[in-house]
Amino acid sequence: xxxxxxxxxxxxxxxxxxxxxxxxxxxxxxxxxxxxxxxxxxxxxxxxxxxxxxxxxxxxxxxxxxxxxxxxxxxxxxxxxxxxxxxxxxxxxxxxxxxxxxxxxxxxxxxxxx
Amino acid sequence: xxxxxxxxxxxxxxxxxxxxxxxxxxxxxxxxxxxxxxxxxxxxxxxxxxxxxxxxxxxxxxxxxxxxxxxxxxxxxxxxxxxxxxxxxxxxxxxxxxxxxxxxxxxxxxxxxxxxxxxxxxxxxxxxxxxxxxxxxxxxxxxxxxxxxxxxxxxxxxxxxxxxxxxxxxxxxxxx
Numbered sequence: 001x002x003x004x005x006x007x008x009x010x011x012x013x014x015x016x017x018x019x020x021x022x023x024x025x026x027x028x029x030x031x032x033x034x035x036x037x038x039x040x041x042x043x044x045x046x047x048x049x050x051x052x053x054x055x056x057x058x059x060x061x062x063x064x065x066x067x068x069x070x071x072x073x074x075x076x077x078x079x080x081x082x083x084x085x086x087x088x089x090x091x092x093x094x095x096x097x098x099x100x101x102x103x104x105x106x107x108x109x110x111x112x113x114x
Numbered sequence: 115x116x117x118x119x120x121x122x123x124x125x126x127x128x129x130x131x132x133x134x135x136x137x138x139x140x141x142x143x144x145x146x147x148x149x150x151x152x153x154x155x156x157x158x159x160x161x162x163x164x165x166x167x168x169x170x171x172x173x174x175x176x177x178x179x180x181x182x183x184x185x186x187x188x189x190x191x192x193x194x195x196x197x198x199x200x201x202x203x204x205x206x207x208x209x210x211x212x213x214x215x216x217x218x219x220x221x222x223x224x225x226x227x228x229x230x231x232x233x234x235x236x237x238x239x240x241x242x243x244x245x246x247x248x249x250x251x252x253x254x255x256x257x258x259x260x261x262x263x264x265x266x267x268x269x270x271x272x273x274x275x276x277x278x279x280x281x282x283x284x285x286x287x288x289x290x
Contacts, residue, residue: 029168029184039172039180040187043161044195051198069174070167073160 054081
């Protein structure tokens with residue numbers, strides 16, 4: 001296992017996309033589109049996630065002559081990445097959700113407490 | 115003057131834009147090849163193939179401008195990727211280390227000789243190694259031995275450095 005990646009918003013967006021189907025193999029451009037990021041901006045992050053052991057990558061198993069295009073590099077979440085990514089995403093969601101409990105004048109039912 | 119600017123805006127500028135869009139894939143391919151040169155030797159072939167495959171996919175869709183955007187991003191980020199792949203800390207981390215050193219120096223927590231040496235070494239070393247070496251150099255510079263390069267230290271000095279670094283906390287080291 002490598003150094004844990006820094007959890008920025010962009011990293012979280014990539015992790016969220018990959019966690020939609022942890023067994024799926026996706027290529028860089030596909031991840032960019034799904035995460036709504038500019039094409040080409042994800043490669044350093046994918047590299048860091050790969051170094052951290054959250055992702056594995058492998059070449060696509062196609063013949064470039066029959067497919068009519070070059071083979072792509074496919075990324076897939078590891079079991080460690082699925083666990084750690086899920087935890088990181090959950091922690092980020094929790095930290096971003098405002099905690100209204102204990103706030104004066106707020107009640108979960110929608111009315112105002114006294 | 116107005117005529118010249120009018121001709122430029124109405125005729126020349128659109129022609130230049132069309133030409134640029136036409137040439138986007140050519141520029142993009144060159145940029146990707148340049149970007150791979152910024153990576154360490156062992157990673158070049160892999161990323162070159164990966165990026166060119168993505169480039170071909172965009173080119174196949176007829177998205178000429180997108181190929182250029184992809185290549186620009188790749189080119190701009192390649193140096194940072196190269197640093198990480200080579201095991202060198204990223205520039206932001208180095209800058210943070212340097213700011214930390216400067217603050218420590220201003221507060222009198224480290225001597226000048228040590229700060230000077232680390233200012234140059236911070237580009238090469240990871241943060242953990244730096245932390246251990248801070249303590250050693252703090253003591254050595256205080257004893258009037260100047261700024262020592264760690265690579266020139268003898269085995270005896272290294273043992274001494276290790277002993278000092280185990281007992282000398284950074285925040286207690288006096289100023290030069």
